[in-house]
Amino acid sequence: MRRWFFAALLLPTLLLLSMQLPSGDDILERVDRNASSSTKMAVSKMVIHGKRESRSIEAKSWQRGTSETFTEYLAPAREKGTKMLKLKDLLWTYSPSTDRTILVSGHMLRQSVMGSDLSYEDMMEDPHLPNIYAAKVSPEETMNGRTCWVLDLTAKKEDIAYHSRRIWVDKTRYVILKENLYAKSGKLLKTMEVREVMEVQNRWMAKNLLYKDVLKDGGGTEFIIMELEIDPPIPAHFFSKAVLRK
Amino acid sequence: MIRFLFKGLMRDRSRSLFPVLIVTTGVMLTVFLHAYVQGLITIMLQSTAHYRTGHVRVTTKAYAAEADQLPNDCALLGIDTVIAELRHRYPDLQWTPRIRFGGLLDIPDEHGETRSQAPVFGLAVDLLSQDTLERRLLNVHQAVVRGRVPQKHGEIVIADELAQNLDVSPGQTATLISSTMHGSMAVANFTIAGTVRFGIAALDRGTMIVDLADIQQALDMETGAGEILGLFPDDVYHDERASAMAAEFNSRSSNLADEFSPAMGTLRTESGLSDYLDIFAVYSGIVISIFVAAMSIVLWNAGLTGSLRRYGEIGVRLAMGEEKGHIYRTMLAESLMIGCFGSLLGTGVGLAVAYYLQVKGIDVGSIMKNSTMMIADVIRARITPFTFVIGFLPGLIATFLGTAIAGIGVYKRQTAQLFKELET
Numbered sequence: 001m002r003r004w005f006f007a008a009l010l011l012p013t014l015l016l017l018s019m020q021l022p023s024g025d026d027i028l029e030r031v032d033r034n035a036s037s038s039t040k041m042a043v044s045k046m047v048i049h050g051k052r053e054s055r056s057i058e059a060k061s062w063q064r065g066t067s068e069t070f071t072e073y074l075a076p077a078r079e080k081g082t083k084m085l086k087l088k089d090l091l092w093t094y095s096p097s098t099d100r101t102i103l104v105s106g107h108m109l110r111q112s113v114m115g116s117d118l119s120y121e122d123m124m125e126d127p128h129l130p131n132i133y134a135a136k137v138s139p140e141e142t143m144n145g146r147t148c149w150v151l152d153l154t155a156k157k158e159d160i161a162y163h164s165r166r167i168w169v170d171k172t173r174y175v176i177l178k179e180n181l182y183a184k185s186g187k188l189l190k191t192m193e194v195r196e197v198m199e200v201q202n203r204w205m206a207k208n209l210l211y212k213d214v215l216k217d218g219g220g221t222e223f224i225i226m227e228l229e230i231d232p233p234i235p236a237h238f239f240s241k242a243v244l245r246k
Numbered sequence: 247m248i249r250f251l252f253k254g255l256m257r258d259r260s261r262s263l264f265p266v267l268i269v270t271t272g273v274m275l276t277v278f279l280h281a282y283v284q285g286l287i288t289i290m291l292q293s294t295a296h297y298r299t300g301h302v303r304v305t306t307k308a309y310a311a312e313a314d315q316l317p318n319d320c321a322l323l324g325i326d327t328v329i330a331e332l333r334h335r336y337p338d339l340q341w342t343p344r345i346r347f348g349g350l351l352d353i354p355d356e357h358g359e360t361r362s363q364a365p366v367f368g369l370a371v372d373l374l375s376q377d378t379l380e381r382r383l384l385n386v387h388q389a390v391v392r393g394r395v396p397q398k399h400g401e402i403v404i405a406d407e408l409a410q411n412l413d414v415s416p417g418q419t420a421t422l423i424s425s426t427m428h429g430s431m432a433v434a435n436f437t438i439a440g441t442v443r444f445g446i447a448a449l450d451r452g453t454m455i456v457d458l459a460d461i462q463q464a465l466d467m468e469t470g471a472g473e474i475l476g477l478f479p480d481d482v483y484h485d486e487r488a489s490a491m492a493a494e495f496n497s498r499s500s501n502l503a504d505e506f507s508p509a510m511g512t513l514r515t516e517s518g519l520s521d522y523l524d525i526f527a528v529y530s531g532i533v534i535s536i537f538v539a540a541m542s543i544v545l546w547n548a549g550l551t552g553s554l555r556r557y558g559e560i561g562v563r564l565a566m567g568e569e570k571g572h573i574y575r576t577m578l579a580e581s582l583m584i585g586c587f588g589s590l591l592g593t594g595v596g597l598a599v600a601y602y603l604q605v606k607g608i609d610v611g612s613i614m615k616n617s618t619m620m621i622a623d624v625i626r627a628r629i630t631p632f633t634f635v636i637g638f639l640p641g642l643i644a645t646f647l648g649t650a651i652a653g654i655g656v657y658k659r660q661t662a663q664l665f666k667e668l669e670t
Contacts, residue, residue, distance in 0.1 A: 079430070102421075104431075
């Protein structure tokens, strides 16, 4: 009799616990776990829908952890051989036509990457969102037929490019499907929308995304992942300045 | 009669010297100020036309809307066709394409790393063609301080002040970091052929001049140019003609729905000088009006003083039966002679001072060092045909008005009391 009594009390408690919303930080941690790997290699295509015309730029990137990335542009001919290296909070670009390595700093970080809707500052951002944002969970919404957590993020520090964000996270796949980025004044600055996802080594990743700088004319920048390898071996010299002039 | 009056004026210096001095001074100031303002306007218009907007400027409508931000993403494309059409439709004008751009000039050390860096304002013009108009407009040859003008592709000239700040000399390599017309980062190497000083503070702070084709390639705008400048062959801005031409061009070529269709603007509208020009026009009018009013008051006063001094003389003339009207008319005739003489003398002195300033100029470089206006450091007066006559009429009118007001006193004299007055 006593056993039944305890079981009757325990069951609703467990049910209630299981129904409780996870915290914003928990969701962000899950998103981060899904996206992160020790190394990554990707071949991608950027289609920039400008005011007058659309242009495609192809690149191959190697990533180690979250703070080291080396990118080499493959096409078009004008950009071929241009390289970019990010090591922690430093970013260099190498132009083969001038054989010069330029440290991208100061106001240059605000410039657009290859004319896209992404800035160098966006590239320099810490991808581990719990480090820089406090998250609050809002009521869930449906996005492209997928049920999503909606998180409102507010910057923990002052010197952040986007003071707040609203992100839509797929509840089962833990992929960010949509993101709105705001200035401190509350003005919407950029949007990101995932158009297609793919499964790679039992993880769900964005395959086709559209970035849009809402302050800029044009149709935004499509980012298409053509090849993706998770945890491939990458030689250590890919993450040193010497690789730029090779 | 005129000879008689003239002799009177010459013999009685107290009647003529003071009014002549006043008129001469006033006219001289008017002539000089007019020439100075004309010089200022001319230099401002010429510098603006040569270095910024031409007398008319053709851009896309989108470019014109944000021209100060150098929006090369909105540049005109297929400029050869556009220039050919402009030359066909307006054969009187000379047309030249330009690209204005901003960026950083980066000087590498022996390892290719940044040694020094500074922001630059770039001007890409047709520097290398045999018959280029830009040689005359920018006057690069005369502006060279060190080195020489670019003679082949890949060479640039930079402001001497900028070269000193960057610690570079002619012959060294400089890397331009800028944006392509699509917004990508543009990096291009150039050899510094020489350093220049234009004597225009806004340009001498940080300008680089480069051949158009080099920048078209560097900024990925092979058939494009930000703007096409048109200049009248006499190098003088004709506002009405330019406005009419722009209105006609825009009604025919500009497509309301297409923000990249070409649109023409005039120096007045494109440079932001419209208000300045209006202010100068009003200012010139005000100066002349104030001169006439002030001189009239002074000469009226002088006339009154003269009348008091000539109280006895006028009384005797009235007593001898001379008509009041005749006396008044002779006084007016005298004033016209004084006015004429003073105006001629004032114009001569004013022209001489203005001519000196036209040749020598005044160096206002220290005042203009932070200026963003396209105006030369040395301001010169400019004598125009109008300068010869601008002081003459006001000088004449002021003397005439002064005497006319003061001379009214003649009519107030009572002939019955004349002898009584003359006795005292």
